[in-house]
Amino acid sequence: MADATPMSGEPDNELGAFIADPELAGMFIADATDHLGTIEATLLKLEKSPSDLKLVNDIFRPFHTVKGNAGVLGIASIEEFAHKIETLLDLARSGKHPIGPAEIDLVLKTVDLLKLIIEELPARAAGKPVTDTSARRRELMARVDELIAGSTPPPSQKAGFTSPPPPSSNMDSDRDRGRAPVRDEQSTVKVDTKKLDNLVDMVGELVIAQAILAEDPAITGAADDRLSRRLAHVRRITSDLQRDTMAMRMVPIRQTFQKMARLARDLARKFEKPCTMTLSGEDTELDRKVVEHLTDPLMHMVRNAIDHGIESPAARQAAGKPAAAELRLRAFHRAGFIVVEIADDGAGLDTEKILAKGRAQRLVPDGLELAPADIHQLIFQPGFSTAAQVTELSGRGVGMDVVRRNIEALRGRIDIHTELGKGATFSIQLPLTLAIVDGILLGVGGDRFVIPTFAVQESFRPLPEQVQTMQGQVCMVQVRDRLYPLLHLGEVFNISGARQRVSEGTVVICHDSGRSVALAVDELLGKQEVVIKSLGEMFKSIRGIAGGAILGDGRIGLILDTGGLLSLVGKTTSQVAA
């Protein structure tokens, strides 16, 4: 088939169909990316049990589909390349060629290269310069020949990849296709994420509009059973609709986990620290946005675990552990949150060493005793680590402080459990969705603000003697034995009509990244779940405000951002405005 085309460079005309039918092209890219992901994950399994021919089949099938789809679009360079590798897979699944590390490596490299080629297709179609993959493709194709020549040559070996696929292979794939429906395939529709986000937004509004209607005095005042029954019916439908649309944004964490498994494999080779990674809970579903933003921190933590956590095989054996380390990546539900956990059986964190370093870097004042959990949190401090490590980490672009910031941006938290010599477990706790936050409504003057419940530690009406002044300015609040910096919300945000005296209002203690601040507000108005909305480009530089929420009466309440508020402590109104 495509063998007639010389292998140098890409024929420019092979993208004709791709350009002519953007929809088909988009589907091809999405499909191929999915399939390549599946192939990659299956390859990692095959590496553990190379003699499992079913796994080879599971790789062959999607591979064949990708090749076929490329053929339909007439992208000869992909088709030809995939065909060559498929020849090897075909021999392997019929037991004519053994699968070994070299074969797995080859197919993994093929997957990487195909991913790159497919990813760059739109750029190529637009006439932009792309990576020249022809040399790497030729190399991998030549490698197939070497591998096949190395094994007992099956009789029709040469013909197998220089002529169109033999009828038997067609029959095989037909059989596979015929078998496919027997597997529990779920039918899915691909939808533009923008449309989905819009839908979720609108449903959020519907829920609020429904609440506004239900609270309308004309309705609450009406003693009409039939009306309230009908309203209750609408409310039920609305909340079902909300639950189902929210569920549409949820995706399983599987793909991210598979990426980590691949990364762990590559790093284990690079650092020469053999390790196995076991995955569990790959089907746990998270908000699409959470999954997207979780990849980077997880990658960094896998790197950290293999680079720093796991000892060399020799050291492990000396400590009486198996030479091959074990990494476990788990995802599960716990008390309304999703927990993603990465555990290793390496050296663990050295609490004493971390504390000593923390004291040396003046992150911990002399004489202050810390609980082990607090000491472990030190590794998340920006700038924590020795100079040598900083260079190494900065080479990667992320440090543990960035990991924590990423997790906190997802409104999650990260905890460490470790035992010296036995290993470390990092567990990330995340909210189920980012679109809605459980908030406490605060009133200041005529304005209302929402503060996320998870950021609030406690609230109380302060006694005059709890409020400390300095140079005549109110600046601290004492709660039990602790002093908190005080922020008078009405003053910093310049709200007219706010209560001036702190002791006449309410104080809310809130925390972020281990720091706390006391907010002086007029009153607490209640709890409410709100849909978070961005205030847009125009207000992005405002400190202390995370977004807006539409409240029960249709007005907008601003959502407070504790981290930003902390940066306002000690500044006067004029400094804030400037």
Add this chain to the structure above:
Amino acid sequence: MIGALNQGKSVIETMLAVEAGGAKGHTPTSGGKFLTFTLGNEEYGVPVLKVREIIKVMDITQVPQVPDYVLGVINLRGKVIPVIDLRRKFGFPAMEHTERTCIIVVDVDLAQMRVMMGVVVDSVSEVLNVTDTEIEETPEFGGRVTTAYLLGLAKVKDSVKILLDLDRVLGSDGQLGTRAS
């Protein structure tokens, strides 16, 4: 037709007129349909293609740390959009909102993106068809008045309408004009 705006009926009528005007293309300083409104004694116009809708002044949530011409944000059927007071933006003395005060919701092309914004004006007048010949190049006012944000001046029916380039007006920081407020 616009006089009835306060009774709420003709908002839709205005919208229809606006949409009808939207069918015709418009390039700056060439003729087309303009929505005209007043600020003080002056008549202004913006291309109708920019206008999404006209609403009455509603509850505006103030946002801290912004210039005084940014009144805050409103909830436009579930979308949070910023509201600008054009009086303060141009340095007019502030005025209490009356029943004729309106928010014109417009699409503005800022440096990177298109955003929706609300613009508070004293009152909305009409949708006006301005021909090419009625538009005059903006004269130089000797630096006393900023002219960069004008599309031109239209002389229609013996009155002058100041045609605004909203992208520039709303995309600029700070107050425009030279009137002391």
